Amino acid sequence: MATDAAIGLETAPGREVPIVILGGTGYVSGEALRLLAGHPVFRVAAVVSKGHAGQPIVQAFPHLRGVLPPGMTFVGPDAPASCWRSGHPAGVLAATPHGATAALLDRVLATAEAAGAQVRAVDLSADFRFADGGRYQAIYGHPHGAPHRIPQFTCMVPELYAGVPPRHATQPGCFTTAVVMAAWPFLRAGLVEGEVFASAVTGSSGSGRTPSDGTHHPGRHADLRAYGWLAHRHEPEMAMLLGAACQVPEPEVAFVPHSGPFVRGIHATVRMTLRKPATASDLAQIAATAYADAPFVHAGVEPPRLVDVVGTNRCHLGVAARGRTLVVASVIDNLAKGAAGGGIQWMNRLFGLPDATGLMLGGPGWF
């Protein structure tokens, strides 16, 4: 991928870039900490928490004991001010809830800008996904928290965007990531027509740390059910991104999400109509060619398995076809490729590093 507009690392002391994570005790924040622990350039400088400032980070993430710097504690929203240095690069990874993120990220970015830092942000929430604040308000039901910042953010899946976003980046939602990665090779090549139908199953970690009736383990672990069908907030996001990435009018997307009886991962099954019949192996080859430069993507004719991607930043695609019916199955880890991993991939790009820097992880295989 081109890195023409990326911030250079010449001014980073020891070629180390401080990263501030917003989202404290959240699952995505924890996953970002896990992934960044092995990153050769990014160093977590602060983790901002709304409700747990001063508490040890390992208390929220005991599985990271020994991996995080000893004694590291969560900090309040004004503490990152000590992380900025004039003329030096710095990153902010926002893993806070939608609605709360825009104003918080604006506040943190303003302090970095005032200090003269070369700051770049990646938002993992929904707040900067839509270029139009009115569309955001129509979907999320409240006004945008920092409308003046919207033009600074580019929302896309990294694999579907050539080059470096001009300023900040937004990772799409986890369902959206899985679905658009399945449809993109075929829609952009003009091989399909009509509606894109997607049915996807997510693990319980997709709902975050706070349990609710719909996500609590006893009510979910042996169940499978749809929710928000044909009305999920990711549906317009999928249409918008597919239109933009394929440079076509927004396609009609029909989306049915399901709650699955597992913790991590998304399995999406995407159905499209081919303009002309084609074989599964030819279509899989088209997908493989479209993703030839993408280090995290595999495309073939075998049905992909969640277990092969959980814990990794990978997306595996499987293609089946009969007559004019095309089915693409797509698997990702919602917390990694669908959130923290995709966000770090963007952060790599923004700082001129190869996408895969620090992210080439194998999964556990069995867990």
Ligand SMILES: NC(=O)c1ccc[n+]([C@@H]2O[C@H](COP(=O)([O-])OP(=O)(O)OC[C@H]3O[C@@H](n4cnc5c(N)ncnc54)[C@H](OP(=O)(O)O)[C@@H]3O)[C@@H](O)[C@H]2O)c1
């Ligand atoms: N879970 C996924 O698979 C997934 C996938 C893609 C995108 N996302 C997005 O990533 C973001 C984080 O998701 P998550 O699953 O990590 O959620 P989560 O587990 O609920 O964590 C969010 C954390 O943000 C902090 N927080 C809560 N309310 C806040 C507020 N009003 N202002 C500032 N901070 C607040 C809380 O930590 P403190 O109390 O410590 O501050 C909370 O633990 C969300 O926007 C979500 O939509 C999640």
